[in-house]
Amino acid sequence: MLFGYSWDTSHGEWAFALSILPMLLRGLVVTIEASIVGFFVAMVIGLALAALKGARSRIVAWPAAFVTEFIRDTPLLVQLFFLYYVLPDYGIILPAFLTGALALGIQYSAYTSEVYRAGIEAVEPGQHEAAKALDITPRRTFTHIVLPQAVPRVIPALGNYLVSIMKDVPVLSVVTVLEMLNVAKIIGDQTFDYLVPLSMVGALYLILTLVASAIVRIVDVSLPKRGLSLR
Amino acid sequence: MHWEAYVGPLAQGAWVTIQLTVYSTILGGIMSFASGIGKLSPNWFIKSLSVIYIEVFRGTSLLVQLFWLYFALPIAGDLIGIDLRLPPVVAGVLALGLNIGAYGAEVVRGAIQAVSRNQYEAARALNFTPRQALWRVALPQAIPEMMPSFCNLAVQNLKDTALASLISLSDLAFKAEQLRNYYQNSETIYTIILFMYFGMALVLTAIMRTLEHSVSRWRRARR
Numbered sequence: 256m257l258f259g260y261s262w263d264t265s266h267g268e269w270a271f272a273l274s275i276l277p278m279l280l281r282g283l284v285v286t287i288e289a290s291i292v293g294f295f296v297a298m299v300i301g302l303a304l305a306a307l308k309g310a311r312s313r314i315v316a317w318p319a320a321f322v323t324e325f326i327r328d329t330p331l332l333v334q335l336f337f338l339y340y341v342l343p344d345y346g347i348i349l350p351a352f353l354t355g356a357l358a359l360g361i362q363y364s365a366y367t368s369e370v371y372r373a374g375i376e377a378v379e380p381g382q383h384e385a386a387k388a389l390d391i392t393p394r395r396t397f398t399h400i401v402l403p404q405a406v407p408r409v410i411p412a413l414g415n416y417l418v419s420i421m422k423d424v425p426v427l428s429v430v431t432v433l434e435m436l437n438v439a440k441i442i443g444d445q446t447f448d449y450l451v452p453l454s455m456v457g458a459l460y461l462i463l464t465l466v467a468s469a470i471v472r473i474v475d476v477s478l479p480k481r482g483l484s485l486r
Numbered sequence: 487m488h489w490e491a492y493v494g495p496l497a498q499g500a501w502v503t504i505q506l507t508v509y510s511t512i513l514g515g516i517m518s519f520a521s522g523i524g525k526l527s528p529n530w531f532i533k534s535l536s537v538i539y540i541e542v543f544r545g546t547s548l549l550v551q552l553f554w555l556y557f558a559l560p561i562a563g564d565l566i567g568i569d570l571r572l573p574p575v576v577a578g579v580l581a582l583g584l585n586i587g588a589y590g591a592e593v594v595r596g597a598i599q600a601v602s603r604n605q606y607e608a609a610r611a612l613n614f615t616p617r618q619a620l621w622r623v624a625l626p627q628a629i630p631e632m633m634p635s636f637c638n639l640a641v642q643n644l645k646d647t648a649l650a651s652l653i654s655l656s657d658l659a660f661k662a663e664q665l666r667n668y669y670q671n672s673e674t675i676y677t678i679i680l681f682m683y684f685g686m687a688l689v690l691t692a693i694m695r696t697l698e699h700s701v702s703r704w705r706r707a708r709r
């Protein structure tokens with residue numbers, strides 16, 4: 256019994272597979288939710304890191320670069336344990352799902368911050384010079400000239416990280432988040448049949464990542480390459 | 487504080503992590519070249535085999551692959567009457583190596599395809615066989631292009647070894663969890679562990695840079 260569904264172990268492998276599908280789909284929903292929450296956290300923290308790294312003052316830029324490198328070079332699993340066990344010591348008690356999504360977001364913020372930086376630096380210097388020649392203020396240059404050109408470059412790269420985040424969600428099972436792999440593991444622990452649930456998770460993951468990659472590609476193709484009006 | 491009590495287990499754990507990283511990175515390297523070159527093969531069988539391998543291992547999660555090899559494969563073996571129970575180390579190295587190899591395959595394929603067409607035409611004009619053209623013309627130019635991506639993948643692989651602790655391999659992350667259970671001192675232990683992984687990643691990056699330097703020697707020699 257899981258989520259009010261019960262499994263059927265007495266009518267062969269196919270009946271078993273069919274009976275556990277609703278449970279795995281419940282897990283799939285959690286996987287997608289965690290990916291999306293983690294992705295938004297990664298986008299926000301990544302933007303902050305990118306802004307700090309781009310700062311003129313070295314006292315700001317250097318620690319930000321160190322933090323990015325540190326986050327990128329340490330395992331998600333250990334970061335997750337760190338947050339899960341250490342945050343409560345400081346009185347921050349979050350549900351496991353949020354702690355997990357936060358860990359995913361922090362891990363991937365190191366990657367998204369590089370995406371933002373690369374996107375902004377890819378805007379031709381001529382654009383800055385033209386803006387200067389036209390006497391446009393630096394702030395307006397950034398918001399009306401640099402960003403509209405950087406965003407179409409940044410979005411597909413961010414989308415690829417969303418797909419990567421989806422593949423890292425199973426790590427959250429270690430802090431009791433009931434995502435798809437954890438559901439399959441519980442079914443396996445109870446029925447002693449790991450083959451069917453774990454293979455189904457593999458197949459569902461293939462479908463999930465294929466669909467997500469296809470969506471990213473469609474978004475990529477439909478973005479105007481010369482720039483996006485932000486108004 | 488129990489510094490002296492931490493050092494032993496952490497050193498043991500770090501050693502397991504290093505071994506896991508080395509073995510799985512080597513396996514990953516072999517799989518990268520085998521399937522990256524395989525994907526470009528004119529032989530449809532080799533080509534589709536490589537494509538299926540790459541898509542399956544890139545399309546699913548590493549932890550799913552690890553659990554599948556460790557928990558599901560023995561049952562699959564039972565069904566066909568073969569003993570496929572893998573020791574945790576073998577399952578861990580296989581899952582990590584096959585996973586990173588699938589990502590590496592795309593790097594290899596991309597770098598080989600980026601070699602200019604003229605090079606192949608010149609090799610053909612000089613009567614090189616396709617095999618010679620690949621080994622003596624394409625790969626020496628492609629490998630230096632692959633190195634920065636391989637460096638990232640090696641660090642990725644080092645980080646991924648932490649997941650092997652979930653199939654009861656006593657690596658660094660596993661030892662950390664044990665120490666935490668024993669001393670209830672999560673902040674110190676996890677901070678130490680994070681810095682240990684960071685240090686190992688820096689060393690690995692340095693090793694990969696040296697390797698990059700040595701495979702692109704010929705470029706400097708020519709200039």
